[in-house]
Amino acid sequence: MGKVKTRFVCQSCGYESVRWMGRCPSCGEWNTLTEELSLPRSSFSLVPQGEARVLPVSRWEEERSDRISTGYGSLDNALGGGLVRGQVVLIAGEPGIGKSTLLLQVSDKLAKSGKVLYVSGEESGTQIALRAKRLGIDSDSLLIYPEVNLERITEVVKREEPSLLVLDSVQTVFSEKLESSAGSVSQVREVTYRITELCKEMGIPAFLVGQITKEGSIAGPKVLEHIVDTVLQFEGERFNFYRIVKVIKNRFGSTGEIAVFKMTDRGLEEVPEPSAFFISEKASAPGSVVFPHTEGSKPVLLEVQSLVIPALYTTPQRRTQGYDPNRLALILAVLEKEAKIFTRDADVFVNVAGGMSVREPAADLAVAMAVVSSKKEKQIPPDTVVFGEVGLAGEVRAVHFADVRLKEAKKFGFRRALVPSGVKIDIDGMDVIGVSHVSEAIEALF
Ligand SMILES: Nc1ncnc2c1ncn2[C@@H]1O[C@H](COP(=O)(O)OP(=O)(O)OP(=O)(O)O)[C@@H](O)[C@H]1O
Ligand SMILES: [Mg+2]
Numbered sequence: 001m002g003k004v005k006t007r008f009v010c011q012s013c014g015y016e017s018v019r020w021m022g023r024c025p026s027c028g029e030w031n032t033l034t035e036e037l038s039l040p041r042s043s044f045s046l047v048p049q050g051e052a053r054v055l056p057v058s059r060w061e062e063e064r065s066d067r068i069s070t071g072y073g074s075l076d077n078a079l080g081g082g083l084v085r086g087q088v089v090l091i092a093g094e095p096g097i098g099k100s101t102l103l104l105q106v107s108d109k110l111a112k113s114g115k116v117l118y119v120s121g122e123e124s125g126t127q128i129a130l131r132a133k134r135l136g137i138d139s140d141s142l143l144i145y146p147e148v149n150l151e152r153i154t155e156v157v158k159r160e161e162p163s164l165l166v167l168d169s170v171q172t173v174f175s176e177k178l179e180s181s182a183g184s185v186s187q188v189r190e191v192t193y194r195i196t197e198l199c200k201e202m203g204i205p206a207f208l209v210g211q212i213t214k215e216g217s218i219a220g221p222k223v224l225e226h227i228v229d230t231v232l233q234f235e236g237e238r239f240n241f242y243r244i245v246k247v248i249k250n251r252f253g254s255t256g257e258i259a260v261f262k263m264t265d266r267g268l269e270e271v272p273e274p275s276a277f278f279i280s281e282k283a284s285a286p287g288s289v290v291f292p293h294t295e296g297s298k299p300v301l302l303e304v305q306s307l308v309i310p311a312l313y314t315t316p317q318r319r320t321q322g323y324d325p326n327r328l329a330l331i332l333a334v335l336e337k338e339a340k341i342f343t344r345d346a347d348v349f350v351n352v353a354g355g356m357s358v359r360e361p362a363a364d365l366a367v368a369m370a371v372v373s374s375k376k377e378k379q380i381p382p383d384t385v386v387f388g389e390v391g392l393a394g395e396v397r398a399v400h401f402a403d404v405r406l407k408e409a410k411k412f413g414f415r416r417a418l419v420p421s422g423v424k425i426d427i428d429g430m431d432v433i434g435v436s437h438v439s440e441a442i443e444a445l446f
Helices: 057-061 073-078 099-111 125-135 150-160 185-202 223-227 274-279 325-339 361-376 402-411 438-445
Strands: 006-010 033-037 088-093 116-120 142-146 164-168 206-210 230-235 242-250 258-264 267-270 288-293 300-310 318-321 346-352 384-386 416-420 431-435
Touching: 006 185, 073 242, 073 258, 073 267, 088 099, 088 185, 088 223, 099 116, 099 125, 099 142, 099 164, 099 206, 099 267, 116 125, 116 150, 125 142, 142 150, 150 185, 164 185, 185 206, 185 223, 258 274, 274 300, 288 361, 288 402, 300 361, 300 402, 318 325, 325 346, 325 361, 325 438, 346 361, 361 384, 361 416, 361 438, 384 402, 384 438, 402 416, 416 438, 431 438
Parallel strands: 088 206, 088 230, 116 142, 116 164, 164 206, 288 384, 318 346, 384 416, 416 431
Antiparallel strands: 006 033, 230 242, 242 258, 258 267, 288 300, 300 346
């Protein structure tokens, strides 16, 4: 018998090598190369092969189909109007955040108009039935199928021809054709690819659940995100009751869109007006400011809080929740150099209330003003919103979606906005104050 050919595959990035190495030369991770059986490569192309289908672009248009509603208006909006036939959506989130709950509820809504196949590799049918009972779900057209074998799943999908497929989760399913164990890079890639191919072929939309690694990225290589059409990130504090679905990638709509849900004992409930929800408990004290956050078309008003107190230890602490601590360090340095606001002997805490995490630089000015407010022990007028990027020289830079942010602030009764000077937008009944430097912003507010 000929020697079986093997190769070593990096479980972090998918890099392949003929010999074992301690460190992956591609991504630099240690101890990530594991031995896997070499197999003829399947081509990762979702375009039907062989057929010569050369059509004018306008003719292709005709093959597009209507959007399918998930049953949740805000989720439909975030997806760009609902699901498209053959669309494969990867939904990733930390353990216990509510992925299975959300998908079971979406399945129930879609089961009202067709057959839904929910394949579970993580939980038994009984476990899912228990959850379904708690959520009040008992539809006869919602089929639960506990299975981890990809070949058998494929067969059942072909036989049942569901109008929605849910695979919970990609990491638990394996193909018989590969030697490596479920959850390995090759398996995850193969499963995602084959399911995607099947769904495209049959025109079925699908949700795939993706587990998340300790570092917070989707387990499996980047290639997974390339294969699917849409990537949703399911976020929120586990101990908090709200959850956010963020669109990270979308071939059928814009990214940065969000949908907000509330976790109750009856499952996830839509929060149609997230702004009202996030600012409902706003503190009226120094260190608190409202920041209109958006990375897409849907803005949310968030409360940014800061606490500046004399340092407890010789090394002052900088702690953040929902905000990048490195970015905070930068802002504190800028405040010190450019506005003579000294925090070097103080502990500084920054918290985005409600637990939502903000990554966009537009939050810089809001964070800076919250810090100054706490340091000076002077309250920022409660009818004011603040946004703008802060540069190293203390300059306030323009940010995206200024109009969307201002309109949302207006809608919720805010009458003043501190914004980058480049913003030339008039909003009726709103005092829009343009500033070009942090010191100017401090003067305007305090
Ligand atoms: N009896 C209950 N009452 C209220 N909430 C519950 C109840 N049981 C579970 N939950 C909520 O549902 C969450 C678990 O949801 P779910 O199983 O959908 O998460 P998941 O993201 O699929 O997790 P995993 O990655 O482990 O599969 C819990 O964290 C909890 O918030
Ligand atoms: Mg689950």
